[in-house]
Amino acid sequence: MSALREVAQRANVSLLTAYNVLSNAHVASITNEIRQAVLDSASNLNYHLNITIKDVAAQAEVSIATVSYVLNNSVPVSAPTRERVLEAAAALNYRPNITARNLQASETRMIGYAWHEVPPGQMNPVMDRFIYCMALAAESAGYHVLTFTQPRKNETRAYEDLIRSNRVDGFVLSNLKVSDKRIPHLIDMGVPFAAFGRSNNQVDFPFVDVDGRYGIRTCMEHLFERGHEKIAYLGWSLVDERVHGYFDALHSAGIKRNPEWVVRTHDTLMEAGNAVHPLIDLPEKERPTAIVCASDMMAIGVMRFLGSVGLRVGIDIAITGFDDHPMSEFLYPSLTTIRQPIEWLAQKVIDLLLAEINKVQLPERHIIVPPELIVRGSSSQYFAD
Amino acid sequence: MSALREVAQRANVSLLTAYNVLSNAHVASITNEIRQAVLDSASNLNYHLNITIKDVAAQAEVSIATVSYVLNNSVPVSAPTRERVLEAAAALNYRPNITARNLQASETRMIGYAWHEVPPGQMNPVMDRFIYCMALAAESAGYHVLTFTQPRKNETRAYEDLIRSNRVDGFVLSNLKVSDKRIPHLIDMGVPFAAFGRSNNQVDFPFVDVDGRYGIRTCMEHLFERGHEKIAYLGWSLVDERVHGYFDALHSAGIKRNPEWVVRTHDTLMEAGNAVHPLIDLPEKERPTAIVCASDMMAIGVMRFLGSVGLRVGIDIAITGFDDHPMSEFLYPSLTTIRQPIEWLAQKVIDLLLAEINKVQLPERHIIVPPELIVRGSSSQYFAD
DNA sequence: TGAAACAGTTTAAACGTTTAATGCCAAAGT
DNA sequence: ACTTTGGCATTAAACGTTTAAACTGTTTCA
Numbered sequence: 001m002s003a004l005r006e007v008a009q010r011a012n013v014s015l016l017t018a019y020n021v022l023s024n025a026h027v028a029s030i031t032n033e034i035r036q037a038v039l040d041s042a043s044n045l046n047y048h049l050n051i052t053i054k055d056v057a058a059q060a061e062v063s064i065a066t067v068s069y070v071l072n073n074s075v076p077v078s079a080p081t082r083e084r085v086l087e088a089a090a091a092l093n094y095r096p097n098i099t100a101r102n103l104q105a106s107e108t109r110m111i112g113y114a115w116h117e118v119p120p121g122q123m124n125p126v127m128d129r130f131i132y133c134m135a136l137a138a139e140s141a142g143y144h145v146l147t148f149t150q151p152r153k154n155e156t157r158a159y160e161d162l163i164r165s166n167r168v169d170g171f172v173l174s175n176l177k178v179s180d181k182r183i184p185h186l187i188d189m190g191v192p193f194a195a196f197g198r199s200n201n202q203v204d205f206p207f208v209d210v211d212g213r214y215g216i217r218t219c220m221e222h223l224f225e226r227g228h229e230k231i232a233y234l235g236w237s238l239v240d241e242r243v244h245g246y247f248d249a250l251h252s253a254g255i256k257r258n259p260e261w262v263v264r265t266h267d268t269l270m271e272a273g274n275a276v277h278p279l280i281d282l283p284e285k286e287r288p289t290a291i292v293c294a295s296d297m298m299a300i301g302v303m304r305f306l307g308s309v310g311l312r313v314g315i316d317i318a319i320t321g322f323d324d325h326p327m328s329e330f331l332y333p334s335l336t337t338i339r340q341p342i343e344w345l346a347q348k349v350i351d352l353l354l355a356e357i358n359k360v361q362l363p364e365r366h367i368i369v370p371p372e373l374i375v376r377g378s379s380s381q382y383f384a385d
Numbered sequence: 386m387s388a389l390r391e392v393a394q395r396a397n398v399s400l401l402t403a404y405n406v407l408s409n410a411h412v413a414s415i416t417n418e419i420r421q422a423v424l425d426s427a428s429n430l431n432y433h434l435n436i437t438i439k440d441v442a443a444q445a446e447v448s449i450a451t452v453s454y455v456l457n458n459s460v461p462v463s464a465p466t467r468e469r470v471l472e473a474a475a476a477l478n479y480r481p482n483i484t485a486r487n488l489q490a491s492e493t494r495m496i497g498y499a500w501h502e503v504p505p506g507q508m509n510p511v512m513d514r515f516i517y518c519m520a521l522a523a524e525s526a527g528y529h530v531l532t533f534t535q536p537r538k539n540e541t542r543a544y545e546d547l548i549r550s551n552r553v554d555g556f557v558l559s560n561l562k563v564s565d566k567r568i569p570h571l572i573d574m575g576v577p578f579a580a581f582g583r584s585n586n587q588v589d590f591p592f593v594d595v596d597g598r599y600g601i602r603t604c605m606e607h608l609f610e611r612g613h614e615k616i617a618y619l620g621w622s623l624v625d626e627r628v629h630g631y632f633d634a635l636h637s638a639g640i641k642r643n644p645e646w647v648v649r650t651h652d653t654l655m656e657a658g659n660a661v662h663p664l665i666d667l668p669e670k671e672r673p674t675a676i677v678c679a680s681d682m683m684a685i686g687v688m689r690f691l692g693s694v695g696l697r698v699g700i701d702i703a704i705t706g707f708d709d710h711p712m713s714e715f716l717y718p719s720l721t722t723i724r725q726p727i728e729w730l731a732q733k734v735i736d737l738l739l740a741e742i743n744k745v746q747l748p749e750r751h752i753i754v755p756p757e758l759i760v761r762g763s764s765s766q767y768f769a770d
Numbered sequence: 771t772g773a774a775a776c777a778g779t780t781t782a783a784a785c786g787t788t789t790a791a792t793g794c795c796a797a798a799g800t
Numbered sequence: 801a802c803t804t805t806g807g808c809a810t811t812a813a814a815c816g817t818t819t820a821a822a823c824t825g826t827t828t829c830a
Contacts, residue, residue: 050491063779064816065782068819074818098552100488100817103485103784118510124513129503145532146532165480166484437785447810450788451808460808463808488817
């Protein structure tokens with residue numbers, strides 16, 4: 001017998017009355033005596049309001065199977081019975097217990113996402129928006145996002161624990177590293193996942209990514225169009241796909257590469273500023289008139305450095321970034337940059353992951369989208385010596 | 386009979402051998418024939434490797450109850466049996482199924498956190514770090530964080546769904562609004578929660594918060610010390626506790642309030658910049674020599690505006706912010722600001738929430754911490770006309 | 771008229787844990 | 801020698817679902 005029904009019986013009232021009392025509903029027809037009787041009966045039975053399928057079944061006077069069939073539309077049920085069940089469920093404000101459902105289905109409808117460690121003094125607003133959009137996409141498919149932390153040492157441990165203990169059905173990976181250990185490990189365990197970003201791993205796995213090479217190329221073409229010819233590139237020290245966009249553009253413009261104008265450093269404000277020092281120290285005639293940066297962070301560092309040595313960004317020298325960092329619009333001058341379609345990427349990575357989880361074949365497991373150039377003050381003036 | 390055991394029996398091998406084959410372990414003693422037999426047997430039974438407590442029990446030759454007792458240390462078990470169970474669990478790399486455990490315990494060990502909508506072009510790096518630290522604190526107590534999105538209309542709906550469907554045990558609230566509807570609703574439903582920030586609700590609820598009034602006061606005292614006397618304040622249009630720190634400081638310094646020097650606007654770069662326009666338009670003698678801002682965002686907007694009208698921040702006019710935004714260190718000049726102990730606040734909000742969930746009384750449910758002044762270039766010079 | 775088909779419903783098993791209740795057996799107490 | 805005790809281990813119920821299998825009563829058809 002359902003627990004609520006027992007409470008109701010002992011108090012000698014209907015199941016619905018008991019529910020109304022216990023859920024603090026304002027129902028005029030319930031006298032104080034009845035209310036008290038129900039409360040006493042509930043406290044005697046040590047019952048804490050928790051509507052289950054049994055309560056609905058009792059109220060509708062059918063079996064729990066019938067309730068399940070109606071609510072899941074999984075088996076045809078006669079109209080009158082169906083009606084009764086739906087009424088009962090609505091009256092009791094029933095919600096299925098997800099834990100029980102998950103146990104039965106041996107799934108969790110949870111997606112794990114490792115929160116990137118944000119050290120004090122850093123930020124990653126693009127990822128913020130990515131996570132938000134991912135949660136939105138997941139929810140519209142009946143999933144939720146579990147964010148967990150990923151310790152430095154033994155990165156794969158958290159993943160294994162979550163999947164083995166049935167906390168999640170799969171993962172979304174981001175911030176892929178060179179030879180990322182998580183990828184072979186997850187593949188080895190047969191765990192569904194999809195990534196935001198590529199890696200140099202030999203194995204094949206589903207991912208979404210932005211075409212950074214194309215993005216940088218559009219920056220270059222924009223600068224050519226504004227009259228620049230002496231253009232430097234500031235990128236990462238490790239694997240950098242974006243630099244090829246720089247080379248591509250130089251090549252099609254018939255401009256010879258100058259190795260000294262390809263500067264590599266870490267993706268931080270300070271280091272980027274320092275890294276371009278040698279370029280700026282050159283005599284004016286030999287100095288680049290524009291610098292294409294692989295990230296907004298770097299571009300901001302460069303702009304700050306240029307300001308401190310008295311060069312006017314947008315006039316004396318053009319700068320472009322990459323990411324469309326929320327701040328870039330409000331810099332002085334505002335920063336020309338490359339915007340990634342974050343909402344779309346988040347939706348797609350969830351699509352890929354759900355396909356993996358449900359073992360459906362998608363026509364394409366590698367989604368690479370071209371980003372969009374946003375022209376702003378830091379590069380918009382026509383340049384001519 | 387446990388499923389794995391059945392696979393092993395049909396293939397005529399030991400349970401452990403079956404496990405090793407199915408988990409792709411490299412064990413020299415397993416011949417290809419044996420491997421194939423196990424794989425066949427598993428595929429006949431349609432078995433997907435999933436070690437349960439039954440497998441451990443079978444391997445250790447005890448009942449599942451004994452396994453549970455050993456692993457949870459809940460009931461004394463003789464040393465030899467204990468040993469056997471631990472060995473079996475380790476050999477099979479067993480992890481309890483959390484879903485099953487949760488169903489039994491009717492808890493989820495999940496904490497819900499509503500992801501603030503990050504509109505394109507905005508960011509909230511302080512909250513980033515807060516969520517990260519919260520996840521860390523939760524995990525060290527055996528909980529996980531579920532991040533969900535909160536639609537504009539009907540904000541409380543998502544909360545009700547998550548709690549009623551047993552997805553989470555409680556919530557952490559942030560971004561509290563004036564007369565926040567979530568608070569009475571959660572209290573009404575008897576749902577455990579704890580907040581980051583206060584609200585003007587009349588009801589009592591557990592929260593952590595930063596003492597903004599104190600923080601602004603320390604900014605003011607710092608400015609007095611650097612020789613400023615004509616200080617303006619830029620804050621929010623709605624409820625603003627921080628402005629009282631401004632008034633407090635003026636009062637103890639014996640300086641009369643000037644209502645025109647208290648400017649109120651929205652917390653965005655653009656609007657903050659525009660809002661101080663009238664102050665700067667004043668003749669130099671009547672103009673404030675310092676502006677205390679209620680957020681770094683505002684301070685950055687103000688700095689950008691001052692730069693565009695040719696005033697040198699840190700020399701002609703001092704600026705202070707609030708939040709220690711990651712960027713504030715890298716502005717030119719760097720921004721004096723107030724740092725909140727985010728890690729500590731996150732830990733405390735989890736402590737409060739877990740106390741609510743487990744119905745333990747904590748000595749203090751209202752935690753207000755004084756923040757820390759970080760002096761940087763925007764206000765460090767001694768000022769004297 | 772009896773068997774077969776069918777629609778509508780219920781029964782009961784299963785998912786993987788925890789844990790109260792029970793059982794077993796040897797040692798201790800009468 | 802017979803009960804009592806106590807240590808250890810097992811049995812079985814419970815958590816709240818889903819769903820295959822079984823059942824019931826009516827209609828259809830030979």
